[in-house]
Amino acid sequence: MTEQNYAILPPGVESQAFHNAVQQFRQLLGNENVLVKQEQLVPYMKIMMSVDEAGHAASAVLTATNVEQVQGVVRICNEHKIPVWTVSTGHNFGYGTAAPHHRGQIILDLKKMNKIIEIDPDLCTALVEPGVTYQQLADHIKEKGYKLWVDPPAPSAIVGPVGNTLDRGIGYTPYAEHFMFQCGMEVVLANGKVLRTGMGGVRDSNTWQVFKWGYGPYLDGIFTQSNFGIVTKMGLWLMPQPDVFRPFAVKFRKDEDIKDLVEMFRPLSINGIIPNGVVFAGTLYEASVTVRRSDYTTEKGATSKDVIQRIRDEHNIGAWTAYGALYGTHEQVEVNWRIVIDSIKKLGKGEIITEDHAGNDPAFKYRADLMRGNMTLTEFGLYNWRGGGGSMWFAPLSQAKGSETVKQVELATRILNKHGLDYVGEFILTQRALHHVIDVLFDRTDTEEMSRAHDCFAELLGEFEKNGYGVYRVNTAFMDRVANSFGPVQREVNKTLKRALDPNNILAPGKSGIDLDI
Amino acid sequence: MHVTRRSFIKGIALGGFAGVLMARPGRALARAAAGVQSRPVLALVSGAVERSAFLQGIAETVPGEFLRVQRTDHGMGFVRDFNQLLRSGQPTRIIGLVDDASAALIVELARASGARVPWLGYHAASSGHSRHRLLSTESTRGCAMRLGRQLSACGAGFSLSEQRPHHAETSFELAARPHNGAAGDSDRWAAALGFILAAPDAELSAWMPPSVGTRPPLAGNFVSFAIET
Structure with missing residues (x-):
């Protein structure tokens, strides 16, 4: 393919018009920032959804390095009516990766806009560009000697706070609800103008990163999970490093224990005793750290209850494992630890595991790292559970009530098993709500399985909707x-x-x- | 080419294994037919791939002094080392056959660094049968067809589909049932894949992947890639 002979064009755009646009992009961004060769586009096509790559193939990829270039890209796209799909780091895996929503859209990759503009160690705030990763932010904080923590989601090191927050992702420390801890945005609008939200509109304001609401309608929300502008800077709050961090786990042996453990943990979360995003990990989610399905069976279809029980027995994995942590001064943590212990004793079930008890248990270490804001990539083990590169997060919200979690787990398991797939799920408790995240894992080399996974995901959406449940995030397909x-x-x-x-x-x-x- | 001391040590550990492979008779003939590769190649492997015929296929066309082999994982150490390599500015060809978790990281890191990816393949293998889902580009044009021919010649059952999203031509699919008694040759796909990834322009017809022998065939799910920095 010569560069004048584009195999893929943006929808409704003629080849010559696209070529003219590409020339304009080159002038604006430099040749090295306008990618149209096949081998430059393929890395943007490693999708994990239950559809063909071809449907999500980009016609070109642009990389910008500053706000003026983003404005220029928007101007050229308007001139030629070219749709542009923006990614910050583009590593959201089971939510669609970096591939555009539909074939032919160009990708604007903001990975090179990676400046940490400011960190205020007293106010515990940061202002960053979209390409900044959590690893970069954590390294910078360490280098400066600031006593601050970050709150990465599970792919931690390689993803960034802007992309994850804009997609309303969550983490595992007390700052788990990322959008709640976001403060102030800079947005390039489709007309090329630059909007600063909240206090950012006031000339010489020094309160942009400390007061979320500004004056008049609160606008930040409309730039999350949306396509109303391109966010080029974002403020976020950082957690002050506590004197004491005490992670713990509680193992529950029976499937139905989810009901009681949610009832027990909810008040501890709402009352701030356990301030972080508490996780209730199901057996196979927990097992994926160390176990592959093929270690037990190579049969097609859903993993049998017997096999799941064997995995529990042989690896000492609970039906549910709750992970939480306490943060604060020594005195605060001691008081809260007693409250937690008493609650579990009162419940009369659950095996408490502290950091000392856990020793070198990789599953505990992984969860402790997440709750501490450390970088870890252990969750990638999920992709080896079944293998084949298929992963779609099904992520319904649930009330933080035990009866609701039972209902959701039973419904999801029934549908997944019907389609020959496994329930690989966990809940993340943030006071009143539970993010129920289920990784629909399947083998993309098997067209029949991929088709089943597609039907399964559609049925999950449909059946959950019938029961009044909606998802908080989904892949592009x-x-x-x-x-x-x-x-x-x-x-x-x-x-x-x-x-x-x-x-x-x-x-x-x-x-x-x-x-x-x- | 050394990624870091850490991976260099790993390279040495696996280098011995690769060295054994390269002592096979007939290698010179294969190289002559293939066109010897004279630029550094880093081969990434994980799990059982290290003991599979994949490296054997690579060794047929890449001289030992240009080949380094490294194990992958999805730990922070590997990510740091690999990122360092990708951003070192040294032109390197990286090929690999790894597990899905490692591949998810490797391809994402390659993209973030601006590296080119002319080949991406998903593979599933069980006794006597393998499945291959491939994404190719202009520079790996014909490789999928060559892999298909090798699979066919090996006699094991297979299905192969190639997507060429940026090609004018349409994608293609191939499939074959296993020949009688061909299950023992089901590891040959890995050898052929190694050969093709190491030398995408080479003539393969003069070379036949070696028999697996007593080694257990490679089974499970894998991802192959070629990355150029």
Whole structure:
């Protein structure tokens, strides 16, 4: 393919017009930042969804290094009506990776906008660009000697706070709800103007990263999980390093124990006794740290209850393992630890495991690292459970009530097993809600299994919706489907905002189901 | 080429194994047919791949002095070392056959560093049968077809599909049932894959992947890649 003979074009754009746009991009960004060769585009195509790569192949990839270049990209895209899919680091794996929503969209990769603009060690705030990773931020904090922690999601080191927060991701420390700890954004709008949200609109303001709300309508939310602008800077709050960090686990042996453990942990979470995102990990999620399915069976289909029980017995894994941590001064942690211990004793079940008891247990170390904000990539073990590169996160919200978790686990397990797949799930408790995250793992080399996984995911969405459950995040292949779950009025309001802010529909059409062409 | 001292040590450990492989008779003939590779090649392997015919296939075309072999994992140490290599500015060809978890990291890190990826393949192998889902580019054009021919010649059952999303031509699919008694040759796909990734332009017709012998065939799921920095 010569560069003038593009195999993939943006939807509705003629070859010559695209070529002209590419030339303009080159002038704006330099040749090295305009990627159109096949081997440069393939790394953006390692998708994990139950669809073919071809449907998510980009026509080109651009990398920008500053805000002015992002404004220039938007101007050229408007001129040629080219849709542009923006990624910060693009490592969100089971939520779609870096591939665009649909074939032909160009990708704007902001990985080179990776400046840590400011960290205030007294106010515990940071202002960063989209390409900054958690590893980079943690290294910078360490280098400066600041007593601050970051809160990465499970892929930690390689992902960044901007992308994860904009997708409303979560972590595992007391700052687990990332959007809650975000403060102030800079956004390039589709008309090329630069908006600073909150206090950022006030000239010479020094409160942009300390007061979220500003004046008038609070706008930051409309730039998360959306396509109304391109976020080029974001403020976030960092957690002061506590004097004492005490991680612990509680193992529960029976499937039905999930009900009681949620009832026990909810008040501890709401009352702030256990301040972090408490995890309730199911057996296979926990097992994936050290076990592969093929160690036990090579049979197609869902893993049998007998095999799951053998894994529990042989690896001393609970039906559910709760992971939490206490943070604070020595005195605070001692008081809270007594409260936790008393609660578990009162419950009359659950095996408490402290850091000392755990020793070198890799599963405990992994969870302790996450709750401490350390970098760890252990969760990648999930991809070896079944193998084959298929992974789609099914992520319904649940009330933090035991009865609800039982209902969701039974429903999800029944549907997954029906399609020959496993329940590999965990809950993350943030006071009143539970993020129920289930990794729908499947083998992409097996077309029949991939088809089953697709049907399974659709059925999960449909059946959960019938029961009044919605997901908080989804991969690109199912975004439009999920937008329907939230009703026609939300869709219409989003479309109205899109029409007003991006009338040419150039910014990431399809993101969260928002697209003027459908 | 040394990634770091840590990986260099690993390279030495596996280098001995690779050295044994390269002592096979007939290697010179194969190289002559293939066109000897004279640029550094880093081969990444994980788990049982280290003991499979994959490295044997690579060794047929890459002289020992240009080949380094490294085990992968999904630990922070590997990520640091690999990132350092990708960003070292040294032109390197990296090929590999690894587990899904390692591959997820490797390909993402390659993308983040701006490296090129002319080949990406997913493979599943069990006794007597293998499945291959491939993404290729202009520079690896024909490789999938060559792999298909080798699979066919080996006699084991297989299915292979190639997607060429940025090619004008359409993608293709191949499949074959196992020939009688061919299950023992089911590891040959790994040898052929190693050969093809190490020398995508080489002529393969003069070379036949060696028989697996007593080694247990490679089974499970794997991802192959070629990365160029």
